[in-house]
Amino acid sequence: MMDNIDAVLSIMQYIYENIMYAELNTKSDYCQCCGYTGEIQIVTDEDGKLVWECPNCGNQNQDKMNVARRTCGYIGTQYWNQGRTQEIKERVLHVSNETLVPEAEEIAETVNA
Ligand SMILES: [Zn+2]
Numbered sequence: 387m388m389d390n391i392d393a394v395l396s397i398m399q400y401i402y403e404n405i406m407y408a409e410l411n412t413k414s415d416y417c418q419c420c421g422y423t424g425e426i427q428i429v430t431d432e433d434g435k436l437v438w439e440c441p442n443c444g445n446q447n448q449d450k451m452n453v454a455r456r457t458c459g460y461i462g463t464q465y466w467n468q469g470r471t472q473e474i475k476e477r478v479l480h481v482s483n484e485t486l487v488p489e490a491e492e493i494a495e496t497v498n499a
Pocket residue numbers: 417418419420421422440441442443444445
């Protein structure tokens with residue numbers, strides 16, 4: 387989201403003009419081992435268990451990182467069962483930092499016309 391401010395502003399303008407009740411969630415996790423801020427990743431360990439891992443230093447100690455995710459309507463922290471962790475891992479972004487391909491831009495213009 388930090389790399390696509392134009393998209394963020396467009397979404398906020400749409401929310402303001404149309405629905406008034408929506409929000410954008412950012413992932414501002416923190417690794418206490420290396421100071422990384424951003425999105426702590428969910429990976430599968432050697433036993434098949436889903437664990438949280440710092441993408442910068444590989445820290446997997448949940449006592450040495452801060453993670454927050456929206457679940458069941460509220461933003462919760464530290465931590466969730468394997469089922470909820472899998473659901474969080476499988477979430478998809480609906481707005482990415484990637485530039486639209488020309489065909490998609492044409493479709494978007496058609497839809498917005
Ligand atoms: Zn780290």
